Amino acid sequence: MNTAIRLARQECSATALVDVSAGEGASAPESSPRPSSPTPASPTPEAQRRQGPVRLAGVPGRLDEAMLPGDAASANPNELPDVILLTEANAAALLTRRFVHAAAAIVPIVDVTGRGHATKDHRRADLALERVSQRAIDEAVEMLQPAVKRLRALPREILETDDRRLMLLARLFVRDRAMVPRSEVGARETFVYDDEAAIPGAAALAKELAAQGLLESKFADKTSVCPHCASARMTVREYCSCCGGADLVEEPIVHHLKCAYQGPERDFRRGAELACPKCLQQLKNFSVDYDRPGSIGICASCSHLSTEHKVGFLCLDCDARVEARNVDSRTIHSYALTPAGCACVTGGAALPQAEDVSIGGKIRSFARRHAARGEPCSILFVRLHRQPEMPETGDAWRQTCVFFAEIMRERFTLETEIIDAAPIFLALLGNDSKDEVARHLPRIRERLERHLALAPKIELALFSPDEVGIAERPKKVA
């Protein structure tokens, strides 16, 4: 076990937290001799931050002193508060003006506007008071005591960091909770993380931290998402398998026992009476003349009959009609702090920079690698253009892109890195100069287009490493 994890486990234990909150020297066991302080000098600002009454700061204005609980004090303007109180509606927007980003994201927040859950600030606040009074604030501060203790245990570097990953770890550490998704109708993803309000891009950061082992991701839920726009806001609808219409009605089936004609009741209906459309005989007695052995759905648009209609989705964002089998899915995770994550926060060490996994980063890294070795290399840029005859709805375009990515992987050597950012694909061609590849470009095009029945237009562009400028517009070769 590495030192960081061991340290984290100790730090994460409840005892350790309480001890830390009691002051720096208090974590030592009772029996161990307390180190003697050389001089009774005034405590450092850091030591001052970690002791004393809970310091409250009001945003946007100062808090009414009369409302402050007995064991709390108002924080000085240049002092980091233990709890922030939002005193006006939309005050959350002012947090970053008043405090550094890290402090605004990490320090616990109480919404004391009295609007409770109705305000936009609700997502930003850890607690929201329905009714504002000294007693209510006192209770809120009391509830936040454990969080305050953990906040005070954080090193100053964390509270001043610009690294949003550390902010997220510290935020979860202070609140002693996991980053849990919450369903929200208004969001495209239908699940949101409240922490996103404090740290924009928290979901992506959490994913990155989980890959580094600082957060542990757990399955929370799975949603169906539109294959066209990735929105999860979709309504389920039953529709006609023939025309796609949703105007479906259920009707009983009538069976004329004598002539074996069987069809929906509307075939037999003659005003108030029933008559067989085949033999024109009037049907009077149920189970003697006729039977009703079941029912059938009829599409009012195209009169198509079927007992079972198709079930599909209508995307509320892009209006696409998607068959159930073509719908994509997205897994939603919750993220909990791991011991290693705790150690990072309490240790205050900077996190290593994650590998640049963006397309530009990959290209730059590829170009740099080959330049260092003095080998030639080139980058082939391929873009698929959708043909007008390709259906707008359905899965055809996505499947074409997936298929094309497979073709790209098969057509180049195993060492060639293929970047799939459909409808753009990049082949990072090592050991081949741009001129060399340019000579073979017609053959490459032919090989790529050969397998596409409904061939989309393929645009090719070729770059040498020194031409790699992500912001520049690529020069067209073919």
Add this chain to the structure above:
Amino acid sequence: MDLIHDAWRLLHSLSGWTFLAMFGMVLLTDAPRYFIGIQATAAAFILRDHQPYDPLSPLPPVSILLAGHNEEDAIEKCVRSLRQQTFNNFEIVCVDDGSSDQTFAIMRRLQSEGLVQSIGRLQLRGGKAAGLNLAARIAHGEIFIVTDCDCSFEPDALEELLRPLAGNTNVGAVSGNILVRNWRRSVTTAIQGIEYLISISLGKTFAGVLDQVCCISGAFGAFRRSGWDQIGGMDAGGGEDLDFTIRLRLAGFKTVFARRAICYTDVPESAYVLLRQRSRWERDSYWIRFRKYRRLFNPFAQDFRWREAAHQWDFLLFTGLPTLAFPFYLGWLFATFGRTGFVLLAAVALPLFVLDLACFAAAALITQSPGLLAPAAVPARLRPVFDLCDETAPALRL
């Protein structure tokens, strides 16, 4: 063996007139009907198999109607077999006729997979005819293909079944060729395999030449919607396929047999089940021919037609009367000749057995790979002799 030896000696000892007296009926009726005509038909088709078929002409929309009761073991195989066809531009409509097993669940799954386009469910069993009528009501096609749920098909079966409908608008229905899938199971199924070959593969080919295809089998047949709607679909009661075909013919539609459209079905494995099946079939045939369409025998009836009277009289003379007369014949034979009756019976059966063998060989030839066995070249002047009026294969005309 002694019995056969005695019978053989008896046949040898018969003088010319006695032989004629004894086998007169066989020579007059069975020999031409089952041997000469059938062999000529077989030879014609064998020779013409040298010509490749043209691609199928454009067809109106096609719907396959499947109505089944408790078919959970068979329905999926049937649908998947249909989807493997060389002709695959059709919709499949399934009707669950009051099944108590998983038939409907399988249909739903097949629909979700896109293999079946529409399904209907009946809580009460209404019979195959009613089920098919509902399927036809649901279907969108202009041509219906009706098949049993326990059938499987040769890959080009649908293409061959539809070929006559694509080539000739007068054709209202086409009967497919049905062979036995489980013929290796028992002696009973093997005998039925031979019987299906002779009676359907060969018999209907011959009947087709004479425009006498009077039963489009419910197991595998194709119908024009116009004809289906004109006569109001299937009627209630057993033998609905025979009844439907006769009504279609009476309405003026031509019915043909597509020998190359091969479908396989399972037949009863035990003698008891076979007996029940056949008694049901014969009962339905008698009822339909002698009760429902008795008027077709009468040349003075208002809607009398020779082509319908021919198959009616054929059934009466060569199926009805022999069946009725056979017990009396046996009684007379043993009452008159005693134990010698066995020898006489064997003596009659021997030449008939030879005829049956020849028929079986011809049926096997035209059903399997006849092209390989046919002469490589036929003199041009002989070709018209074999060019019988085959509506099923217009593209084959020499």
